[in-house]
Amino acid sequence: RMAAAPPSYCFVAFPPCSKDGLVVFGKNSARPRDEVQEVVYFAAAEHDPGSKVECTYIEIEQVPKTHAVVLSRPSWLWGAEMGANEHGVCVANEAVLTREPASESEALLGMDLVRLGLERGATAKEALDVIVALLEEHGQGGNYYEDGSSCHTFQSAFLIVDRNEAWILETSGKYWAAEKITEGVKCICNQLSLTTKIDAEHPELRNYVKSQGWWNEDSDFNFSEVFSIADDHLACCSGRESLEKQGGDVSAQAMIDVLRDKDSGVCVDSESFLTTASIVSVLPQDPSFPCIHYFTGTPDPSRSIFKPFIFVDDVKLVPKVQSPSFGNDDPAKKIPRFQEKPDRRHELYKAHEWARSLLENDQDKGQKLMRIMLDLEKQGLEAMEDILSRTEILDPAEVVDLFYDCVDTELKFFK
Numbered sequence: 001r002m003a004a005a006p007p008s009y010c011f012v013a014f015p016p017c018s019k020d021g022l023v024v025f026g027k028n029s030a031r032p033r034d035e036v037q038e039v040v041y042f043a044a045a046e047h048d049p050g051s052k053v054e055c056t057y058i059e060i061e062q063v064p065k066t067h068a069v070v071l072s073r074p075s076w077l078w079g080a081e082m083g084a085n086e087h088g089v090c091v092a093n094e095a096v097l098t099r100e101p102a103s104e105s106e107a108l109l110g111m112d113l114v115r116l117g118l119e120r121g122a123t124a125k126e127a128l129d130v131i132v133a134l135l136e137e138h139g140q141g142g143n144y145y146e147d148g149s150s151c152h153t154f155q156s157a158f159l160i161v162d163r164n165e166a167w168i169l170e171t172s173g174k175y176w177a178a179e180k181i182t183e184g185v186k187c188i189c190n191q192l193s194l195t196t197k198i199d200a201e202h203p204e205l206r207n208y209v210k211s212q213g214w215w216n217e218d219s220d221f222n223f224s225e226v227f228s229i230a231d232d233h234l235a236c237c238s239g240r241e242s243l244e245k246q247g248g249d250v251s252a253q254a255m256i257d258v259l260r261d262k263d264s265g266v267c268v269d270s271e272s273f274l275t276t277a278s279i280v281s282v283l284p285q286d287p288s289f290p291c292i293h294y295f296t297g298t299p300d301p302s303r304s305i306f307k308p309f310i311f312v313d314d315v316k317l318v319p320k321v322q323s324p325s326f327g328n329d330d331p332a333k334k335i336p337r338f339q340e341k342p343d344r345r346h347e348l349y350k351a352h353e354w355a356r357s358l359l360e361n362d363q364d365k366g367q368k369l370m371r372i373m374l375d376l377e378k379q380g381l382e383a384m385e386d387i388l389s390r391t392e393i394l395d396p397a398e399v400v401d402l403f404y405d406c407v408d409t410e411l412k413f414f415k
Contacts, residue, residue, distance in 0.1 A: 003152060005095040005190035006030040006273050008081075009266045010159040011258065012166045013185045013243055013250035015285065020388070023283040025161045026255040027092040028275040028301065029081040030190075030268040031074060032145055036344040037277035038075040039297045039321040039403075041309075042119075044068040044086065055079065055116075056332075057106035057142045060134070066119040070309055072277045072295055075323035075344045076146045076332040079111030082279045085118040086311040088291040089127050090161045090281045094190050095144060095154035098172040098227040099214070102153035103141030108134060110144075110156030117160065124162040128169055128178060131158065132202070135174050148331075148338035159188050163283045163291070170194050170223060175208055177201040177223045185250065187240040194223040239266040252294060252306075252381055255280045260302040267302055274299050280306055282388070290394055292384050297321040297407070298352040303359055303370070305377040307406035308384050312396035316404040320347040320411060348407055351414035372413055380406055 010027040018024045029037065044067050047053075051062040056078040071083035082092035093110040108116075113131045121127025145152045158169040169178040170192050180199040198221070202208075209215045215226050239258045246254050259278050260267055268275045278301040280294040294306035309315075323344040331340050345353075355373075359366035387394055 005097050005154050006032075007190050007265070007268050008092075008094055009239055009259075010082075010092040010094060010188045011185065011239060011243060011255065012159060012161050012181070013255070014166075014181070014183045016248050017183075017185050017244070017246070018250040019248070021285045022251070022388075023161060023163060023166075023285065024250050024252060024255050025090045025092075025159070025279075025281040025283065026259055027082045027159070027279050028259050028266060028268065029072065029277045030273045031081070031276040032147075033272065033274040033276075035146065035276055036075050036323055036346065036349055037072050037081065037297070038323040038346055039070065039072050039295045039318065041070045041315060041317060042066075042068065055112040056109050058108065058138065060108075060138055063120055067122065068311055069115065069118045070293060070295075070311070071115060071118070072279055072297070073111065073115075074146070074276075075346075076330070077109065077111055079109055079113065079115040080118075081111060081114065081277065083114065083118055084281055084291065084293045085121075087122040088163050088283050089118060089121055089124055090279075090283070090293070091117050091127055092159050092279070094157040094159075094188055096157045096170065096190055096192055097229055098155050098192065099229050100155070100172050100227070102155050103139065103173070104143075104151045104153050105141045107139040107141040109142055110140060110154065110158075113140070113156065114158070117158070124160045124165055124167050127160050128158075128167045128200070131160075131169065132176050135171060135176065139174055140171065143337070146332060146338050146341060148336065148340075157188055157192065159186070161281075161283065163285050163287065167200075168194060170227075172227050175202045175205050177205060185240055185243045192224040192228050195225070196220045196222050198223060239264055252280050252282050252292070252384070256294070256301070256306055262302060267300070269300060275301055278304070278306070282384070284388060288393065289388055290399075292388070294380075295403075297346075297348050300356070303356055304352065305373045305410060306380070307377075307403055307410065308380050309403040310394075310399045312400050314400060316401040318404045318407050320407050322346055348411060351411050355414050369413070373410070376406075376409060376413065
């Protein structure tokens, strides 16, 4: 039997379900329990003609210009689990299983495609076009985990969002289908969810599934039914109901609350998997307001705090949420890969481990610490609400070290 895909959850809410003309995006990244995620920023850049970019496993052609991106990523790989770019595009991926086994040969990982879509797409639709073109050219495959003893491979699904619309993109090998969303609340998790409403697809998709004998034209083409293993495409998304219950009030806080919910299964804490990092983004439909992206940079959102980041020029880098770099000596870069596991913990992760053990072992002190942390988070959320309710344009100098200061303050509390 194939190992289960990690149970990550991604959400988007559009007005009128969300507050004040805001699009709200969120993801919990469920990964192997001991994996470290870092939060990294890459400035916009221009690249020489003919230059290449080294992804996790393969090298591909670089483009002339890449957008500024902020990413939450397992620190051994090149791509990202989730992130945003300077144009207000957010992308998150899901590992999924389909009736076609995912390829073990090294190609692009779903996580590489998240980063490539963000670096190259100025709208959600552009990011989608980038991802499917790269899928066609290079394929997807290779180990999803930093594990030298066994190769864990998956197909990919993506939630791609900007200020105006979202696309759910689901893939199997190089074949894909996508649905466009402009209203309501949507959730994707570790199984296929597209059915008969398909707004874009691989040109050969239907011919391919007919040639495999998976579909004949007697019935409507239903992507999940055609590609899922048995009936596992039905039981998705416990978190969606909680967001729908908000009735027009989905805010950053409401999304954070859903991501923290262990009872619903959205916040994963199981024997094999843990929510190792989370993101919430608020994208105002009015382009004169900035997008705000909240990252935890630490595991278990119910014991982490969401810290805001806003794209401005010369944004201050935050080494304390970046894992150490091992360069070409990294066991993830040497063949055979993953022969050893270096210590990838960053400063915030280590401090947070201490806080977690306090929460587990000393209830009084733990609860007191948690109250202080949540209070800090609330101050950040309120300051951001203030920015989104002003009439005057945001002064970049005001937020250039916003994320840096939030991480710094959090570390001080842990000390």
